[in-house]
Amino acid sequence: MESTADQASVVGEYDDALQALLQLLWGDGFLSPGGAEEIRRLLAGSDIRGCRVLDVGAALGAVDQLLVQEHGAASVVGVDVDPTMLRQLDERIARAGLSAQITSLCVAPGPLPVADASFDVVFSKDSIVQIPDKRALFSDVFRILRPGGRFIASDWLRGGSGDYSPEMAEYFRLEGIVYNMASMEESIAALQAAGFTDIEVFDRNKWYLELARRELDSLAGPMYPLLVERLGADKADHFVRNWRQLVLVVERGELRPGHLKATRPA
Ligand SMILES: C[S@@+](CC[C@H](N)C(=O)[O-])C[C@H]1O[C@@H](n2cnc3c(N)ncnc32)[C@H](O)[C@@H]1O
Numbered sequence: 001m002e003s004t005a006d007q008a009s010v011v012g013e014y015d016d017a018l019q020a021l022l023q024l025l026w027g028d029g030f031l032s033p034g035g036a037e038e039i040r041r042l043l044a045g046s047d048i049r050g051c052r053v054l055d056v057g058a059a060l061g062a063v064d065q066l067l068v069q070e071h072g073a074a075s076v077v078g079v080d081v082d083p084t085m086l087r088q089l090d091e092r093i094a095r096a097g098l099s100a101q102i103t104s105l106c107v108a109p110g111p112l113p114v115a116d117a118s119f120d121v122v123f124s125k126d127s128i129v130q131i132p133d134k135r136a137l138f139s140d141v142f143r144i145l146r147p148g149g150r151f152i153a154s155d156w157l158r159g160g161s162g163d164y165s166p167e168m169a170e171y172f173r174l175e176g177i178v179y180n181m182a183s184m185e186e187s188i189a190a191l192q193a194a195g196f197t198d199i200e201v202f203d204r205n206k207w208y209l210e211l212a213r214r215e216l217d218s219l220a221g222p223m224y225p226l227l228v229e230r231l232g233a234d235k236a237d238h239f240v241r242n243w244r245q246l247v248l249v250v251e252r253g254e255l256r257p258g259h260l261k262a263t264r265p266a
Pocket residue numbers: 008009029030031032056057058059060061062063079080081082085107108109110124125126127130131
Protein backbone atom coordinates (compact mmCIF):
# COMPACT_ATOMS: atom_id res chain seq x y z
CA MET A 1 0.00 0.00 0.00
CA GLU A 2 1.34 3.41 -0.91
CA SER A 3 1.57 5.97 1.78
CA THR A 4 0.33 9.52 1.40
CA ALA A 5 0.27 12.47 3.74
CA ASP A 6 -2.87 13.78 5.45
CA GLN A 7 -4.43 10.36 5.63
CA ALA A 8 -5.44 8.47 8.76
CA SER A 9 -3.78 5.17 9.59
CA VAL A 10 -5.19 2.12 7.82
CA VAL A 11 -6.22 -0.68 10.16
CA GLY A 12 -4.31 -3.85 9.30
CA GLU A 13 -1.29 -2.08 7.81
CA TYR A 14 0.87 -3.71 10.51
CA ASP A 15 0.34 -7.18 9.05
CA ASP A 16 1.71 -10.35 10.64
CA ALA A 17 4.99 -10.21 8.71
CA LEU A 18 5.68 -6.57 9.65
CA GLN A 19 4.78 -7.20 13.30
CA ALA A 20 7.11 -10.23 13.33
CA LEU A 21 9.97 -8.25 11.77
CA LEU A 22 9.62 -5.27 14.09
CA GLN A 23 9.53 -7.50 17.17
CA LEU A 24 12.62 -9.42 15.99
CA LEU A 25 14.41 -6.08 15.76
CA TRP A 26 12.94 -4.21 18.70
CA GLY A 27 11.83 -6.88 21.18
CA ASP A 28 8.73 -8.85 22.05
CA GLY A 29 5.66 -6.55 22.08
CA PHE A 30 7.51 -3.47 20.74
CA LEU A 31 6.65 -1.86 17.38
CA SER A 32 9.03 1.08 17.79
CA PRO A 33 12.78 1.29 18.29
CA GLY A 34 14.80 1.35 21.47
CA GLY A 35 12.82 -0.88 23.85
CA ALA A 36 13.04 -0.28 27.60
CA GLU A 37 16.19 1.82 27.29
CA GLU A 38 14.59 4.40 25.01
CA ILE A 39 11.50 4.60 27.26
CA ARG A 40 13.89 5.27 30.16
CA ARG A 41 15.54 8.07 28.19
CA LEU A 42 12.16 9.54 27.23
CA LEU A 43 11.02 9.49 30.86
CA ALA A 44 14.28 10.86 32.28
CA GLY A 45 13.33 13.82 34.44
CA SER A 46 9.60 13.01 34.16
CA ASP A 47 8.31 11.10 37.16
CA ILE A 48 5.08 9.25 36.32
CA ARG A 49 4.76 7.31 39.59
CA GLY A 50 1.13 7.10 40.69
CA CYS A 51 -0.12 8.74 37.48
CA ARG A 52 -3.16 7.86 35.39
CA VAL A 53 -1.66 7.52 31.90
CA LEU A 54 -3.27 7.37 28.46
CA ASP A 55 -0.98 5.90 25.75
CA VAL A 56 -1.79 6.98 22.18
CA GLY A 57 -0.95 4.18 19.72
CA ALA A 58 -0.37 1.39 22.26
CA ALA A 59 -0.26 -1.48 19.73
CA LEU A 60 1.02 -4.68 21.40
CA GLY A 61 1.41 -3.16 24.86
CA ALA A 62 5.03 -3.88 25.87
CA VAL A 63 5.49 -0.13 26.40
CA ASP A 64 2.43 0.05 28.68
CA GLN A 65 3.75 -2.85 30.73
CA LEU A 66 6.99 -0.91 31.26
CA LEU A 67 5.10 2.26 32.21
CA VAL A 68 3.51 0.35 35.11
CA GLN A 69 6.19 -2.19 36.08
CA GLU A 70 9.30 -0.08 35.67
CA HIS A 71 8.05 3.50 35.93
CA GLY A 72 5.30 3.12 38.54
CA ALA A 73 2.28 4.46 36.62
CA ALA A 74 -0.91 3.78 38.62
CA SER A 75 -2.88 2.87 35.51
CA VAL A 76 -2.58 2.95 31.73
CA VAL A 77 -5.29 3.10 29.08
CA GLY A 78 -3.71 1.92 25.84
CA VAL A 79 -5.50 3.46 22.87
CA ASP A 80 -5.19 2.22 19.30
CA VAL A 81 -7.17 2.05 16.06
CA ASP A 82 -6.29 -1.61 15.45
CA PRO A 83 -8.48 -4.09 17.37
CA THR A 84 -6.35 -7.09 16.44
CA MET A 85 -3.26 -5.59 18.00
CA LEU A 86 -5.24 -4.54 21.07
CA ARG A 87 -6.38 -8.15 21.52
CA GLN A 88 -2.70 -9.09 21.69
CA LEU A 89 -2.15 -6.25 24.16
CA ASP A 90 -4.95 -7.59 26.38
CA GLU A 91 -3.46 -11.11 26.27
CA ARG A 92 0.03 -9.83 27.12
CA ILE A 93 -1.28 -7.75 29.99
CA ALA A 94 -3.39 -10.66 31.34
CA ARG A 95 -0.32 -12.95 31.21
CA ALA A 96 1.61 -10.34 33.18
CA GLY A 97 -1.20 -10.16 35.77
CA LEU A 98 -1.69 -6.43 35.11
CA SER A 99 -5.26 -6.35 33.77
CA ALA A 100 -6.46 -4.33 36.76
CA GLN A 101 -4.01 -1.53 35.90
CA ILE A 102 -3.73 -1.66 32.11
CA THR A 103 -6.76 -1.63 29.83
CA SER A 104 -7.16 -1.13 26.10
CA LEU A 105 -9.47 1.19 24.21
CA CYS A 106 -10.09 0.79 20.49
CA VAL A 107 -10.83 4.13 18.85
CA ALA A 108 -11.59 5.57 15.44
CA PRO A 109 -9.15 8.22 14.23
CA GLY A 110 -10.21 11.61 15.59
CA PRO A 111 -11.14 12.97 19.02
CA LEU A 112 -10.49 10.50 21.84
CA PRO A 113 -13.66 9.23 23.53
CA VAL A 114 -12.48 10.03 27.05
CA ALA A 115 -13.61 12.62 29.61
CA ASP A 116 -12.09 16.08 30.00
CA ALA A 117 -9.27 16.38 32.55
CA SER A 118 -9.26 12.64 33.24
CA PHE A 119 -5.52 11.84 32.90
CA ASP A 120 -2.34 13.00 34.61
CA VAL A 121 -0.13 12.04 31.66
CA VAL A 122 -0.75 11.49 27.95
CA PHE A 123 2.10 9.38 26.61
CA SER A 124 2.91 8.20 23.10
CA LYS A 125 5.75 6.25 21.53
CA ASP A 126 6.25 6.79 17.78
CA SER A 127 2.54 6.78 16.89
CA ILE A 128 1.69 10.45 16.42
CA VAL A 129 3.50 10.26 13.07
CA GLN A 130 0.44 8.37 11.86
CA ILE A 131 -2.08 11.04 12.88
CA PRO A 132 -2.55 13.74 10.20
CA ASP A 133 -3.86 16.74 12.16
CA LYS A 134 -1.38 17.50 14.96
CA ARG A 135 -3.21 20.68 16.03
CA ALA A 136 -6.47 18.77 16.50
CA LEU A 137 -4.65 15.96 18.32
CA PHE A 138 -2.74 18.26 20.69
CA SER A 139 -5.94 20.24 21.50
CA ASP A 140 -7.62 16.98 22.35
CA VAL A 141 -4.64 15.86 24.47
CA PHE A 142 -4.83 19.22 26.28
CA ARG A 143 -8.56 18.66 26.92
CA ILE A 144 -8.14 15.21 28.45
CA LEU A 145 -5.20 16.19 30.69
CA ARG A 146 -5.99 17.59 34.11
CA PRO A 147 -4.59 21.08 34.75
CA GLY A 148 -0.90 20.53 35.51
CA GLY A 149 -0.97 17.27 33.51
CA ARG A 150 1.88 16.37 31.17
CA PHE A 151 2.26 15.26 27.56
CA ILE A 152 5.30 13.00 27.03
CA ALA A 153 5.96 11.57 23.58
CA SER A 154 8.48 10.24 21.14
CA ASP A 155 7.48 10.93 17.54
CA TRP A 156 8.92 10.36 14.08
CA LEU A 157 9.50 13.91 12.86
CA ARG A 158 10.75 15.19 9.52
CA GLY A 159 13.64 17.42 8.65
CA GLY A 160 13.09 19.95 5.87
CA SER A 161 9.83 21.16 4.44
CA GLY A 162 7.86 21.11 1.21
CA ASP A 163 7.65 17.99 -0.90
CA TYR A 164 9.30 14.85 0.38
CA SER A 165 12.47 13.81 -1.46
CA PRO A 166 12.29 10.91 -3.93
CA GLU A 167 14.30 8.91 -1.34
CA MET A 168 11.61 9.51 1.27
CA ALA A 169 8.81 8.66 -1.18
CA GLU A 170 10.58 5.37 -1.91
CA TYR A 171 10.94 4.70 1.83
CA PHE A 172 7.18 5.25 2.31
CA ARG A 173 6.46 2.93 -0.61
CA LEU A 174 8.62 0.15 0.83
CA GLU A 175 7.34 0.63 4.39
CA GLY A 176 3.66 0.53 3.36
CA ILE A 177 2.57 2.52 6.42
CA VAL A 178 0.66 5.81 6.25
CA TYR A 179 2.95 8.45 7.76
CA ASN A 180 2.05 12.11 8.35
CA MET A 181 5.29 13.70 9.48
CA ALA A 182 5.54 17.08 11.16
CA SER A 183 8.79 18.93 11.71
CA MET A 184 10.03 19.79 15.20
CA GLU A 185 9.02 23.42 14.56
CA GLU A 186 5.50 22.43 13.42
CA SER A 187 5.11 20.21 16.49
CA ILE A 188 6.16 23.02 18.83
CA ALA A 189 3.76 25.45 17.11
CA ALA A 190 0.89 22.94 17.37
CA LEU A 191 1.60 22.38 21.09
CA GLN A 192 1.70 26.14 21.69
CA ALA A 193 -1.54 26.65 19.74
CA ALA A 194 -3.22 24.02 21.95
CA GLY A 195 -2.22 26.01 25.06
CA PHE A 196 0.70 23.91 26.33
CA THR A 197 3.61 25.49 28.19
CA ASP A 198 7.05 24.27 29.31
CA ILE A 199 7.58 22.71 25.90
CA GLU A 200 10.78 20.69 25.59
CA VAL A 201 12.08 18.95 22.48
CA PHE A 202 15.01 16.59 21.96
CA ASP A 203 16.26 15.42 18.59
CA ARG A 204 17.04 11.66 18.43
CA ASN A 205 18.27 11.54 14.81
CA LYS A 206 21.89 10.74 15.68
CA TRP A 207 20.91 7.97 18.09
CA TYR A 208 18.56 6.39 15.57
CA LEU A 209 21.07 6.63 12.72
CA GLU A 210 23.52 4.47 14.66
CA LEU A 211 20.80 2.03 15.68
CA ALA A 212 19.24 1.80 12.19
CA ARG A 213 22.67 1.03 10.69
CA ARG A 214 23.11 -1.79 13.19
CA GLU A 215 19.58 -3.02 12.41
CA LEU A 216 20.40 -3.10 8.68
CA ASP A 217 23.67 -4.95 9.29
CA SER A 218 21.79 -7.47 11.35
CA LEU A 219 18.90 -7.93 8.88
CA ALA A 220 21.26 -8.35 5.93
CA GLY A 221 23.71 -10.48 7.97
CA PRO A 222 23.22 -12.72 10.99
CA MET A 223 19.43 -12.32 11.17
CA TYR A 224 18.83 -12.98 7.46
CA PRO A 225 18.49 -16.82 7.68
CA LEU A 226 15.96 -16.45 10.51
CA LEU A 227 14.00 -13.89 8.47
CA VAL A 228 13.89 -16.28 5.50
CA GLU A 229 12.78 -19.12 7.76
CA ARG A 230 10.07 -17.07 9.47
CA LEU A 231 8.84 -14.89 6.61
CA GLY A 232 10.11 -16.41 3.36
CA ALA A 233 12.84 -15.11 1.02
CA ASP A 234 10.67 -12.51 -0.75
CA LYS A 235 9.63 -10.79 2.48
CA ALA A 236 13.16 -11.06 3.90
CA ASP A 237 14.60 -9.36 0.81
CA HIS A 238 11.85 -6.73 0.89
CA PHE A 239 12.62 -5.84 4.51
CA VAL A 240 16.37 -5.59 3.81
CA ARG A 241 15.57 -3.12 0.97
CA ASN A 242 13.16 -1.31 3.28
CA TRP A 243 15.88 -0.91 5.94
CA ARG A 244 18.50 0.23 3.42
CA GLN A 245 16.08 3.01 2.45
CA LEU A 246 15.33 3.78 6.11
CA VAL A 247 19.05 4.27 6.83
CA LEU A 248 19.26 6.57 3.80
CA VAL A 249 16.43 8.89 4.94
CA VAL A 250 17.71 8.95 8.53
CA GLU A 251 21.22 9.78 7.18
CA ARG A 252 19.72 12.60 5.10
CA GLY A 253 18.11 13.93 8.29
CA GLU A 254 14.71 13.77 6.62
CA LEU A 255 13.45 11.22 9.16
CA ARG A 256 14.34 12.30 12.71
CA PRO A 257 12.81 10.72 15.79
CA GLY A 258 12.36 13.28 18.54
CA HIS A 259 11.08 13.59 22.09
CA LEU A 260 8.35 16.12 22.88
CA LYS A 261 7.27 17.17 26.36
CA ALA A 262 4.77 19.81 27.41
CA THR A 263 2.53 20.75 30.33
CA ARG A 264 -1.09 21.83 30.55
CA PRO A 265 -0.82 24.89 32.83
CA ALA A 266 -2.23 24.32 36.33
C1 LIG B 1 4.76 2.41 15.29
S1 LIG B 1 3.37 1.77 16.13
C2 LIG B 1 3.90 2.12 17.78
C3 LIG B 1 3.29 1.23 18.79
C4 LIG B 1 3.74 1.33 20.23
N1 LIG B 1 3.64 2.67 20.76
C5 LIG B 1 5.13 0.82 20.44
O1 LIG B 1 6.05 1.62 20.66
O2 LIG B 1 5.32 -0.40 20.38
C6 LIG B 1 2.09 2.99 15.85
C7 LIG B 1 0.73 2.60 16.38
O3 LIG B 1 -0.14 3.74 16.26
C8 LIG B 1 -1.44 3.26 15.95
N2 LIG B 1 -2.27 4.37 15.44
C9 LIG B 1 -2.30 4.89 14.20
N3 LIG B 1 -3.21 5.90 14.13
C10 LIG B 1 -3.75 6.03 15.36
C11 LIG B 1 -4.73 6.88 15.93
N4 LIG B 1 -5.37 7.83 15.22
N5 LIG B 1 -5.05 6.72 17.23
C12 LIG B 1 -4.43 5.77 17.98
N6 LIG B 1 -3.49 4.93 17.49
C13 LIG B 1 -3.15 5.05 16.21
C14 LIG B 1 -1.17 2.14 14.96
O4 LIG B 1 -2.28 1.27 14.82
C15 LIG B 1 0.05 1.48 15.63
O5 LIG B 1 -0.35 0.50 16.54
